[in-house]
Amino acid sequence: MVPLGVLLTPIIAKKTLSLDDLKGRSFAVDGFNVLHQFLALIRARDGTPLMDSEGRVTSHLVGLAFRTTRLVSDYGMKLVIVFDGRPPELKQREVEKRREAKRKAEEEYREAVSRGDYAKAYSKAVMTGRLTREGLDDTKRLLTLLGIPWVQAPGEGEAQAAYMASRGDVWAANSRDYDSLLFGTPRLLRYLTISGEEWLPSKGRARRLEPELIELEGFLSELGITREQLIDLSILVGTDFNEGIKGIGPKTALKLMRRHGSIEELPEETLAKVPDTYQVIRDIYLDPEITEIYDVETRELDEEGLVGFLCGERSFSPRRVETLVKRMRAASSQRSLTDYIGGGRNA
DNA sequence: ACCCTGTA
DNA sequence: TACAGGGTT
DSSP states (O other), rough: OOOOOOOOGGGGGOOEEEEEGTTTOOEEEEEEHHHHHHHHHHOOSSBBOBBBBTTTHHHHHHHHHHHHHHHHHHHEEEEEEEESOOOOOOGGGHOOOOOHHHHHHHHHHHHHHHHHHHHHHHHTTTOOOOHHHHHHHHHHHHHHHHOOOOOOSSOOOHHHHHHEEEEEEEESEEOOSHHHHHHOOEEEEEESSSSSEEEETTEEEEEHHHHHHHHEEHHHHHOOOHHHHHHHHHHHHTTBBOOOOOOOHHHHHHHHHHHHGGGGGGGGHHHHOOTTTTTHHHHHHHHHHOOOOOOOOOOOOOOHHHIIIIIIIOOOOOOHHHHHHHHHHHHHHHHHHHHHTTOOOOO
């Protein structure tokens, strides 16, 4: 898989915690991030995604429905799913690179299937996952029927999520990627999953995953840099909008920022390798395209509509959809109880 | 990735 | 109650 987002892992100050620690919290979820994860991994043994009777892919609906309803019912979380809009022009090259990688993976997948090598086929298939327009429309329809709010961002979803978190409309942004920190989210939560493990198809094994909380202010003060310097640092390492400088990883970039303060003040020979688009990239992170018109309130479950959609149109089994309905009803009654007692309010 | 059943 | 392994569409 082509790596997404900024690579900050080696210098990140994270705090691992459990789902129980996050009870009652609200999150702006990076929708494309989770949908791609579901599309990649929810597959039959041979790598075929789940599909309805008409051949429409449903893996992302299965994943999103069962995960979100569980986080909402068992942990009292409030989720708002945020979807990417139009990417900034500078991202185009990155988008094309990913498209190319997918085409290559599709070829290797077909070849592995024809050889009967299903382990290899699966590991290739997970790299072919595509979110289509119909897949996105289905996702929004599902969320609306469940009563879970969603926001269509005008630009980058991570920018929108960061804005919502910095306004206090949600407690944290949730994504695997670090970009929302650059966009200014006060808190980033990684790995908001139920199973606590992630399957690594290329390695054929699972890895333990715990929710990770990164608090921007603490993270920056620990590094001794400002958000502006974190952005400059990321430009040196590489972002969704530029390639990054060969030989400069997060640790070297951090040293450079501490010593010189900003891209402009870098030594001549380093400065020469910085992309001339760096000011545009800074601006994408510091002043992104967002909308202020959104609603994070939970709506009522449309049970009849949900059954009609998932069972009638997308080949879900009634028993499993009943599970979803029960969870949302449980969550709703828990909410009215805490409202009645007068507790449980938080951003 | 999550659900569910069988097993100890 | 914890885990393994097959099923989900």
